Amino acid sequence: MARTGGLATIAAALLVAMPAPGADLDALERPLREAWAQRARLVEERTRRMGEAAALADEIARRKDGSRSAPRADRGLEDALKRFDRVAGQLDEVDRKIADRERAIATLRRRFEEAASAEASRLSGRAKAGSVGRVARELDAIDQARRRVAGLGASEPAFRPVLEVSRSPDDGATEIRQKLLLLEAERDRVMNGIEQADADARVLSARILVKRRLAAELETAARTAGSELELLRREAENAAEALHDLDAQRETSSRHKAALVAALAQVERRLDELRAALGQLALPKGDVR
Amino acid sequence: MKVSYAGLAVVLLAVPTGVLAQTPTPPTPWQFEPSLYVLGSIDESSDLPFGTPALNIGEASPAANVGLGIDFGRQGARGRLRGSLFALARSPFEGGDRSFLGAGRLEASKRFGAGGRLTVTDGFKVQLRPQLDVSDYWANAATLRVEWSRPSGRGFGVQIADNRRTLPELDLLGFSRQSAGLGIFFPVGARGRAELGTEVQHYSATTASGSRLVMGGELAAFTRTGIATLRLVWFEPTADHLRPERTTKETGDQVEFGDIGRAEFFETLALQGSYGAVLGDAFFLDPLESDSDEWDFGRRKQVLTAFVSRRLGPRTTASGFLRLQHKRGPNLLLPTVPAGSASFADDRVALRSALRHQLSQRVSLLLQGSYVKNWSDRPSLDFYRFLGAFGVQIRF
Numbered sequence: 001m002a003r004t005g006g007l008a009t010i011a012a013a014l015l016v017a018m019p020a021p022g023a024d025l026d027a028l029e030r031p032l033r034e035a036w037a038q039r040a041r042l043v044e045e046r047t048r049r050m051g052e053a054a055a056l057a058d059e060i061a062r063r064k065d066g067s068r069s070a071p072r073a074d075r076g077l078e079d080a081l082k083r084f085d086r087v088a089g090q091l092d093e094v095d096r097k098i099a100d101r102e103r104a105i106a107t108l109r110r111r112f113e114e115a116a117s118a119e120a121s122r123l124s125g126r127a128k129a130g131s132v133g134r135v136a137r138e139l140d141a142i143d144q145a146r147r148r149v150a151g152l153g154a155s156e157p158a159f160r161p162v163l164e165v166s167r168s169p170d171d172g173a174t175e176i177r178q179k180l181l182l183l184e185a186e187r188d189r190v191m192n193g194i195e196q197a198d199a200d201a202r203v204l205s206a207r208i209l210v211k212r213r214l215a216a217e218l219e220t221a222a223r224t225a226g227s228e229l230e231l232l233r234r235e236a237e238n239a240a241e242a243l244h245d246l247d248a249q250r251e252t253s254s255r256h257k258a259a260l261v262a263a264l265a266q267v268e269r270r271l272d273e274l275r276a277a278l279g280q281l282a283l284p285k286g287d288v289r
Numbered sequence: 290m291k292v293s294y295a296g297l298a299v300v301l302l303a304v305p306t307g308v309l310a311q312t313p314t315p316p317t318p319w320q321f322e323p324s325l326y327v328l329g330s331i332d333e334s335s336d337l338p339f340g341t342p343a344l345n346i347g348e349a350s351p352a353a354n355v356g357l358g359i360d361f362g363r364q365g366a367r368g369r370l371r372g373s374l375f376a377l378a379r380s381p382f383e384g385g386d387r388s389f390l391g392a393g394r395l396e397a398s399k400r401f402g403a404g405g406r407l408t409v410t411d412g413f414k415v416q417l418r419p420q421l422d423v424s425d426y427w428a429n430a431a432t433l434r435v436e437w438s439r440p441s442g443r444g445f446g447v448q449i450a451d452n453r454r455t456l457p458e459l460d461l462l463g464f465s466r467q468s469a470g471l472g473i474f475f476p477v478g479a480r481g482r483a484e485l486g487t488e489v490q491h492y493s494a495t496t497a498s499g500s501r502l503v504m505g506g507e508l509a510a511f512t513r514t515g516i517a518t519l520r521l522v523w524f525e526p527t528a529d530h531l532r533p534e535r536t537t538k539e540t541g542d543q544v545e546f547g548d549i550g551r552a553e554f555f556e557t558l559a560l561q562g563s564y565g566a567v568l569g570d571a572f573f574l575d576p577l578e579s580d581s582d583e584w585d586f587g588r589r590k591q592v593l594t595a596f597v598s599r600r601l602g603p604r605t606t607a608s609g610f611l612r613l614q615h616k617r618g619p620n621l622l623l624p625t626v627p628a629g630s631a632s633f634a635d636d637r638v639a640l641r642s643a644l645r646h647q648l649s650q651r652v653s654l655l656l657q658g659s660y661v662k663n664w665s666d667r668p669s670l671d672f673y674r675f676l677g678a679f680g681v682q683i684r685f
Binding site: 075077078082085086089093096097099100103106213217218220221224225228229230231232234235237240241244248 | 364366369398400403404406408436439440441442472474479482483484486507508509511513516518520522592594596598600602603606608610643645
């Protein structure tokens, strides 16, 4: 009798522990959400560290220009690079962690999609056997979960495209002034963006300089030591690839800046047009110049 | 049959990068950078440089050496190809001592998927000495390696390799060796890396064939002030098949061909000087295991290797290399009867240090010295060898 009671307890515990429909998806969504949150924190940290690195990068850029002719400036550059090396190492570490999170996110996302598809197929099969209303609710819950997952990361801070503001034929002075204010705010935003892109480019250039020296040192070491030492070879290859990735980042950053400069020119043109239109409206009627 | 691994490497880079490319940057144009080397050398030794007691000829010392090198490469979004050719004339003004060394390397690598990397390397070297054919040889080493790693630095890799060397006048010292291995690697702390690996090697030579197991571990630290690495490797023979009809007493106890070590010395010196040649200071790696005592099949061997490198200011780099080695086992070049092939032991210490100083954008000073000392319970294998070289590299 006692044995029967024990089995019943185990069965009850198993029933309670048995996941409800959609519990698998919940279990997959939670770590995905957490991974995105971790990534967002890392991206914030990266932005903060980029800001810290900017001052040193400025100094390196100045000394680099000076070192082409003066040996003393060369030593100054060396000292600045040594100081920057620590910051660059921290940025490398954050980049590595971001890459790690992105990889985890990709894996979790794939698992979630597979589980959602499997669950949807299972529910579709059940719908044929009856209980359509319940199945419809559960399918809806899956769709909602899919939308939530698709929305993760969509709120990433990115540079919003510049607003297209131009004069309409029926704009009066008030509307034009409002548009001017709006465009001036956009111009300031774009100029800040360009400034930020410049600062990022300087940090990237300094990181590339430091990484290039490291890659050269590792390559030389790997060659001097010979093929016996495997870790040197791998580290040299990793450094060369990281250098290439930084170069690609610089290329992307450069394209981003070019787009911002073009946007700024467009905003300036629109501002000129609106100011001219406002000037014409301010003229007394019949005054022809 | 010698496979054209160089061709394979070119094809590898030409494979389209595919949809996984994350950085669609266009490939860089081909880059070529030639160099001229002018080196003086000192060579003092008590060994038999040509591996046979029949020729007791020493190397010229001091001697002049003139070398020409060219480095080339190209980088794509997900792959790169790099290579080098190097030619050196040793004692170019002394007819009897004049010899020519040629070496070339090619490496192609390609990233695939998330964290995958495929690398093909091929290296060759050839030596000709018009007045002394016995020193002629060529060697080739090719490796195909696939690795997968996570951003954290953990990963694993597999590789296959083919090494072979031919000595037309000393057929016994030639061999071919194929190997397959795998390894795991992982970070140790913030600046450390470690690797554990194992490899199976199969060899075939004139007097014997067989296989051996190689197990190794490596630890390295990459700090802001320098690089240090330590590796311990154990070679364990697993099967050896002697071909008694091909063994000979002529080579005595000599199992090594010291002249290969000399060629390697100059090759290392020259290639070390070629850094920064192509692709933004990045060059290629040494796929050749060009030890002069590579013919040690059938012997148990333990090798401890250490390397340190440090940048001494913006223009100067110094490095030091240490190799300690203990071997025990028979010499499979000798006949089984009489007891010529009985097990014997020998120990070796090899030291190499190098200094490179960039005088200007085009001119660098090179300095390298190496010392090898061998002890053995067979007197013919007791020897030392000192090589030193000093010179300049001029880039064009």
